[in-house]
Structures are given as structure tokens and as C-alpha cells.
Amino acid sequence: MAYKSEGSNLVPVPSNAVIPERDINDMPALECKNLGITFGGLHAVENFNLTIGRTEIAGLIGPNGAGKTTVFNLLTNVYQPTTGTILLNGMDTHGMSTAQVSKAGIGRTFQNIRLFNNLTVEENIMVAMDKSIKCGLFAGLLRLPSYFREEKKAHKRALELLHIFDMENVANHRAGSLPYGAQRRVEIVRALATDPKVLLLDEPAAGMNPSETADLMANIRKIRDTFQIAVVLIEHDMNLVMNVCEGLCVLNFGRIIAKGSPAEIQKNPTVIEAYLGKSHSTKAHEAVNEVVEENSDTGSDNK
Amino acid sequence: MKRKNTNKYVSFALVIAAYAIMMILTASGKITRSMQGMLVPICAYIVMAISLNLTVGILGELSLGHAGFMSMGAFTGTCAALMMTESVPDEGLRLGISMVIGAIFGGIAGFLIGIPVLRLKGDYLAIVTLAFGEIIKSIFNNLYVGFDKYGLNFQLLSEKGIKLEEGGRMLIQGAMGISKIKKISTFTAGFILIILTLFIVYHLVESRYGRAIMAIRDNRIAAESVGVDVTKYKMTAFVISAALAGAAGTLFAMNYSTITANKFDFNTSILILVLVVLGGLGNITGSIISATLLTILPEALRGFATYRMLVYAIVLIVVMLFTNASGTKMLISNIKAKLGGNKEEEEQ
Numbered sequence A: 001m002a003y004k005s006e007g008s009n010l011v012p013v014p015s016n017a018v019i020p021e022r023d024i025n026d027m028p029a030l031e032c033k034n035l036g037i038t039f040g041g042l043h044a045v046e047n048f049n050l051t052i053g054r055t056e057i058a059g060l061i062g063p064n065g066a067g068k069t070t071v072f073n074l075l076t077n078v079y080q081p082t083t084g085t086i087l088l089n090g091m092d093t094h095g096m097s098t099a100q101v102s103k104a105g106i107g108r109t110f111q112n113i114r115l116f117n118n119l120t121v122e123e124n125i126m127v128a129m130d131k132s133i134k135c136g137l138f139a140g141l142l143r144l145p146s147y148f149r150e151e152k153k154a155h156k157r158a159l160e161l162l163h164i165f166d167m168e169n170v171a172n173h174r175a176g177s178l179p180y181g182a183q184r185r186v187e188i189v190r191a192l193a194t195d196p197k198v199l200l201l202d203e204p205a206a207g208m209n210p211s212e213t214a215d216l217m218a219n220i221r222k223i224r225d226t227f228q229i230a231v232v233l234i235e236h237d238m239n240l241v242m243n244v245c246e247g248l249c250v251l252n253f254g255r256i257i258a259k260g261s262p263a264e265i266q267k268n269p270t271v272i273e274a275y276l277g278k279s280h281s282t283k284a285h286e287a288v289n290e291v292v293e294e295n296s297d298t299g300s301d302n303k
Numbered sequence B: 001m002k003r004k005n006t007n008k009y010v011s012f013a014l015v016i017a018a019y020a021i022m023m024i025l026t027a028s029g030k031i032t033r034s035m036q037g038m039l040v041p042i043c044a045y046i047v048m049a050i051s052l053n054l055t056v057g058i059l060g061e062l063s064l065g066h067a068g069f070m071s072m073g074a075f076t077g078t079c080a081a082l083m084m085t086e087s088v089p090d091e092g093l094r095l096g097i098s099m100v101i102g103a104i105f106g107g108i109a110g111f112l113i114g115i116p117v118l119r120l121k122g123d124y125l126a127i128v129t130l131a132f133g134e135i136i137k138s139i140f141n142n143l144y145v146g147f148d149k150y151g152l153n154f155q156l157l158s159e160k161g162i163k164l165e166e167g168g169r170m171l172i173q174g175a176m177g178i179s180k181i182k183k184i185s186t187f188t189a190g191f192i193l194i195i196l197t198l199f200i201v202y203h204l205v206e207s208r209y210g211r212a213i214m215a216i217r218d219n220r221i222a223a224e225s226v227g228v229d230v231t232k233y234k235m236t237a238f239v240i241s242a243a244l245a246g247a248a249g250t251l252f253a254m255n256y257s258t259i260t261a262n263k264f265d266f267n268t269s270i271l272i273l274v275l276v277v278l279g280g281l282g283n284i285t286g287s288i289i290s291a292t293l294l295t296i297l298p299e300a301l302r303g304f305a306t307y308r309m310l311v312y313a314i315v316l317i318v319v320m321l322f323t324n325a326s327g328t329k330m331l332i333s334n335i336k337a338k339l340g341g342n343k344e345e346e347e348q
Ligand SMILES: Nc1ncnc2c1ncn2[C@@H]1O[C@H](COP(=O)(O)OP(=O)(O)O)[C@@H](O)[C@H]1O
Pocket: A039, A044, A062, A063, A064, A065, A066, A067, A068, A069, A070, A071, B346
């Protein structure tokens, strides 16, 4: 139960049962403790506590400017946190570089797509496999057998990964020349190529059409099932979030205002107010509105 | 991928064909003396352009002191050759060893510059290489080096302190540079250096290293996010670029009887940058073509004194259109991004 009756008022209680049951006995993939960062005087993220199960699909939602992307930048050490700790598989990532964090097991995509535009799709993915290609500078320059062996292996792996989205046919296309939706998918494949334990997706459905979004939903589940990894996604498409995520965390003004299952979040008055009270994002606002209305028909025991 | 491979074969074919044609023309005596004298400088400038393209076009960092590395290679390589006059009588071998030494010193200079600069996020390389070019020029202009059977003798500002044993000789004499150089550079040596350069650069680009280097150029933040060690790869590209420039410097210097530090000034650095931009950023074939044309042109236009600048301008435009136009666009957008600060970088 995420709500406790206190007199006649319903008070939200931070739910601890966010982790899916199957993950509860394992060490969490990712743990944030009291994470915070300040830009000038602005507390972009404050007192951020979150635990992600090993095979969980979690959603991070909230109005624009809430600090969602900043959380991703903290997790990948693009920014150094002002306070708090991040544990990746129980290991403190403090002081690591972004590249080291990637090697330690966090893969990510970006809200504004960041592909290597002048490289082919396949090369984009092979760059991300850098740590697993065992071929030194001189082996490459002199074209030693190890060069050909490793390139062939990487090529095969890249095509395997592209197969997730049935994109083998664009392997030799320039990444920058692909349509928007395809670029988003290549970014996901590239993040997967780093062999992550946790995959962070920053608005993966932004700019996609409804059929692409439906595909993406199925594929996010498929990715989790195939690779047995945790996925954290930031998304404004409420339909996607409510359908795919097992646990949700809602941010507003850099603070967590609610945590829980999608069903719990839909009913949470604080969340509804955050979206409705100040209409930061009309899209999210309408979506939540809809979901809330739908839900009020089925009736809820909390009301 | 296909596109790149064809480009590679075009480059090799072009260089080999040009070499064959020039050798035939030389053998049949159909080549003018002035043309003959330009063959080695053309080779040196081709290598300079290709190596700078590695830094500017492939790594995406601006270098304004590429002539400094050339200078480094020219002076160290030539000194080495002079010191080996007796011990290595074979001229081809001596030149080869000298070029390797020039490359090593060029590479060391690149490495030393790279240590502080390539760690930084931002465009400091342009400023530092600019300063490096000037500093290296001043150093060689004020450096006096003698050589005798006991070894090398260094002195700054004047040669007074240098006492040489019998049979010793002065190598570098300040602003007078190195004189009485035995010209051992040959067109064939230049050709071999170009072929080697092409092998190194193309093999680099088509390997894990090259992919990572180009990934950093296209999007540094994304490259870091997939585990690319940015400093290491930047350093690799920059040191190789500087080492190739060093080898080219040795080749260039040993084509003259006298070499002075002022030959490798800021104007030379800019000229090489112009070759790269005209040929197209990242376009190796383009660099070869533009280096050849723009080295021959001033000489070939001697006859048209009146229209010289006009023809020169037209050729510049034609070369620009002929080679990768998108490369030029990239430079412009790069410069714009640089002028606009790192705004784009901050946004994730
Ligand atoms: N590098 C930065 N410097 C200053 N302020 C920043 C920086 N990055 C983010 N912010 C601020 O932090 C807040 C949260 O931004 P962001 O995480 O991008 O929001 P969201 O992804 O939830 O839309 C915004 O007010 C933004 O302006």
C-alpha cells in the first residue's frame, strides 16, 4: 500500500516495494543515496534516493526542467554530485570518468540525439565495443592477423545487435543521414554495445510516430528480457511509461515527489497536482489527465 | 564504408601513377630543371597536408603550428644525417634513418604539447600550437650546435662557447641555420614516404583507433559515454600527425644545401592548413591533389606575371569545388561552434 489513512486525508508514503519481486533478493543494479547537485544557487537535483533492481524497467518522469536529464548526467559522472553516493553493482562510482562509468556498466542515450554523424551505423556501434576489441595500435597499423580476427568479430556482433531493431540493412548508411526515429534506435543499440548492466534512455520515444513508439515499447521489454539488464527511462509519453515500466519515480523541481508502481503513481494526488497545478508540459499534462480520468471510471479504493 | 575504400585506392593509384610518369619523363629528359627541383618539396608538402588532415579533418582539432613539427624534424633529422656522414656511407639508408629520427623528434614534440593540452575540454590546441611554432622558430634561430668526436656541443645565443676538436664541425649556426648540407633527398624517397604515410593514415582510420578518433570529432560527449578514452585517442592521432610532419621536415631540409628556421614560420603553417581545407577536411585524396597543385602553381605561373593572382584565385576556387565541399561546410560549422562557445556541449 502506498497510501496511509491519516484521519480523513490520504498521505503519500514513499513506497519501498518499487523493485520487482524477482530482483528483491539480489544486489540492486543501481543505488542512489541522497544524491544532489547545485548549479549556482539552483538545486537542480536534491535528496535523490532510488534503487533499481537488476532486471527492472523503471521510469523517471516529471515536468520539463524537473531535473531528470540531470539525474542521468549525475549517474554517468558527466556532472560531479554536490552531495550523495551512487552505487553501481554495489561499487561507488565517485571520482570515475564518464568513460570509466561506461566501462563499469552504465549505457545511455541522449535527449538530443548524439550519434557520430559522419560514421556509418555499424561504425557507431563498433566504437561502443571498443573495450572488447583486442587489437592494439600496431596490430591495426600493420594489419596483423589479430586485426582481421577482431574486426570480423566486432562486425558480426554489431549486426547481431542491429538485428534487435531489424536494422542490418542500414549498417552501411551514414548515421547522420537516417531519419529521426532510426537515429534514436541506433543510439539505443550503441548503448547496448557497451555491454551495460544498466541502460539509461533519455526520452527514447521523442519524435517517434505512434507505430514506432509501439515498436519501441515491445523492444524495450525484449532488450530487458534478452540481456537481463536494468532499464531506466525518462519519457513524456504516458502510455509508454505506464505500460512498460514496473516502477516509477516522479521528479518535480529536483525532488522526488512520489515513487511506486504505475497504478500507484496514477492515483497519487501530489503527482496529479505537479502535472496539473503548474502546466509545465502540456503533453505530459494531458496524458496524465487522460490516464487519471480513465482510472476514475474503474474506481479506486482510496477515493 | 564502401566510399572510404574507393577513396583509399584512388589515393594510392594517383601517387603511384604520378611517380611512374615523372620517372619516365625524367629518364627521357623531358622535364625542366625547375620542375625537377620541385619534386621533393611537393612530396614533403603532400605528407605535411595528409598529416595535418589527420589532426584537423580526422581528429577535428585545429592546429596552427604544423610547420613547427616540420622544423623539428628538419633540424634534428639533418643534424643526424650530418653526424652519420662517415658512419653510414649509403645515402639512401642515411636519409631513411634521418627521417626516422626526424619523425621521433616530431612525435616527442607532439607528445609534450599534447600532455597538457589534449586533456582539456575546449579549443586550446590552436593557441598552443601557434605558440609552439613561434617558440621552436626562436629556439632554432638562437641555437648553436657543434659536433666532434666527443659528441654534441650545445650553446644558446652565440657560438663562442663551442670548442670543437679537430675534424669537428658546426651543425646549427643560429639564424644561419644548417649550411653545407649534402642533398640526399630524392624523389623516390619522397614517394616512399608518401606511400608509408598513406598506409599509416588509412590503416589508422580503418582500425579501432581511427573509429574512436572520428567518434571524438563527431561527438565527444557521446564518445565518452560509450567508454572511449578521449585523451588517449586524441594523443595517438596528434603524435602520429606530428611524427609524420617531422619525417616530412627531414625530407624537405635535405633537398637544400642550407636550411633556416625562418622557412618554417606561421605562414608555412597556414599554407599547409589551406592545403588541407582546400582538399577537404578528412579527404586524403583531396590533400594530395591540393598540395601538388598549390606547390606547382606559383612556379608554373611565372610566365603569366600579369594574370598570376587571377589564375591563382581561379585555381583555388576550382580545387575547392572539385574536392569535398561538405568538408568546407564542416569547418565553417566547427568555427561557428567555437565562436559560439561550448553551448552545444553543455546541453545533453
Ligand atoms: N549544466 C547546467 N548548468 C546550469 N543549470 C543546469 C545545467 N544542467 C541543467 N540545469 C538546470 O537544471 C534543471 C533541470 O534540467 P534537466 O535535468 O535538463 O530537466 P529535465 O530533463 O527534467 O527536463 C533546469 O532548470 C536546468 O536549467
